[in-house]
Amino acid sequence: MSAPVPRRPRRHDPGRRERLVEAALGVIAERGVAGTTHREIARAADVPLGSMTYHFASLDEVLAEAFTRHADAVARVFEERLSAARDPEEAAEAVVTLVSDDLLGSPRGLVLTVELYVAAARDPALRAVTQGWMARSRRALERHFDATTARELDALIEGLVLHSALSTDPMSPAQLRHAVHRFLR
Amino acid sequence: MSAPVPRRPRRHDPGRRERLVEAALGVIAERGVAGTTHREIARAADVPLGSMTYHFASLDEVLAEAFTRHADAVARVFEERLSAARDPEEAAEAVVTLVSDDLLGSPRGLVLTVELYVAAARDPALRAVTQGWMARSRRALERHFDATTARELDALIEGLVLHSALSTDPMSPAQLRHAVHRFLR
């Protein structure tokens, strides 16, 4: 009785490329860019190694697409929250929700963002991604605030998120609200 | 006539361990943690590969010491600038100088900091480093501001630095001053 070798039955998997990009994001969040390899992504998506080289020209290409997807997702939430606000007061509250719920809600997005920053420091293509993302955030804020305020507020958001993430005791929503209102007062 | 093989004459190099840690920081800044290897550090410090395994138990140990050194250096400057200020007005100006000159002055320190953040996300030992650093910064700010203000201001500084670093057009000292004073007003 030979061992029942589990031959891989998988075939005809449309959208596999997208699933691979998604799997790559998961691996980056869990192991970091440093621990993100063709083999690790393939394992996460349950596809053979060869599938990676078929769908992507290089590992850098996978990373670029994954980070682009991440930035786009975060920017979209940012825009939705802010476009739902009807006045500066609601906009301020939207920012608080954004930080405490969306950005600090799960460690995953946070880790991905910092990983992107590091990667962007050395890859011009990724720097374009971060810059486009920053521009979208600022534009969303400018629906409610003047350009200078928008830029400064965007920086404050960044700082609040990062600081809370690194801290042993993250700032509570009330503390975040206090900081935002103090700045906008 | 045999080729004059350049035998390595180096011997008896007290303080080599420290030089290696310093060299590691240079490599991290230039190639990132991902590109930081025993061989790369050894090359940067002009020592043989074997010297690495003699002085350090593992590569992680080198990274930990290097990042600790970096955090300490930045925190020290932070403390010096703020302890030199005599009143909140001077303290505010010290913060502006800190951000525009010390933190944004050279890309090196900035890259090292973000690399540290990423590494700390996965290494508890490094998280202790970032937390100790943050505590020192806050304590320095508390010489001039109440605890809440200190914490919020610290976050704002973080955001201003990161945002300027990622942006195509970094904020000018005047713009930074505007943001700081607006928050403290």
Added chain:
DNA sequence: CGGCGATATGTACGCTTGTACGTATGACGC
């Protein structure tokens, strides 16, 4: 329904990595 081109798969190769370890050497205490 037949074949062909896009997609999927397994494997091999050359390279770099972290680390271990045997040997060499010279500074320093006696």
Added chain:
DNA sequence: GCGTCATACGTACAAGCGTACATATCGCCG
């Protein structure tokens, strides 16, 4: 002076990497 031991050095090795490529498979169009 001399022996000893911390320090320094060169090299070897197994593991894991990105990537290339020959082969297999099957949806789709004629």
